[in-house]
Amino acid sequence: MDLCRDEEIPFVPYRPLDAGAAASGGDLTTPLTWLLARGPHVAPIPGTSNPHHLAAIVQAVD
Numbered sequence: 001m002d003l004c005r006d007e008e009i010p011f012v013p014y015r016p017l018d019a020g021a022a023a024s025g026g027d028l029t030t031p032l033t034w035l036l037a038r039g040p041h042v043a044p045i046p047g048t049s050n051p052h053h054l055a056a057i058v059q060a061v062d
Contacts, residue, residue, distance in 0.1 A: 005039050014045045032060035 004011040013035065035044045046057050 001038050001042060005041050009041065011038075011042045012045060013042070014047070032057060036060065 001011050003009075032044060032046060035042055048054050048057065
C-alpha cells in the first residue's frame with residue numbers, strides 16, 4: 001500500500017474482510033477503519049451478506 005501511495009496508484013482491496021477474525025463475527029469496524037486510514041488512494045470494497053456486518057461497514061465509513 002505504501003508503494004501505491006508513493007506512486008499515486010489507487011489500491012482497491014476487494015472483499016478485504018473476508019478472512020480471519022474479521023469475517024467470523026468479529027468487529028469489522030477496526031480493520032476497515034485501518035484500511036481507510038492508509039490514505040485517499042485506498043478504496044476497499046467490502047463484501048457481506050450479513051446485515052450486522054453491513055451496519056459495521058457503514059459505521060466505519062462514516
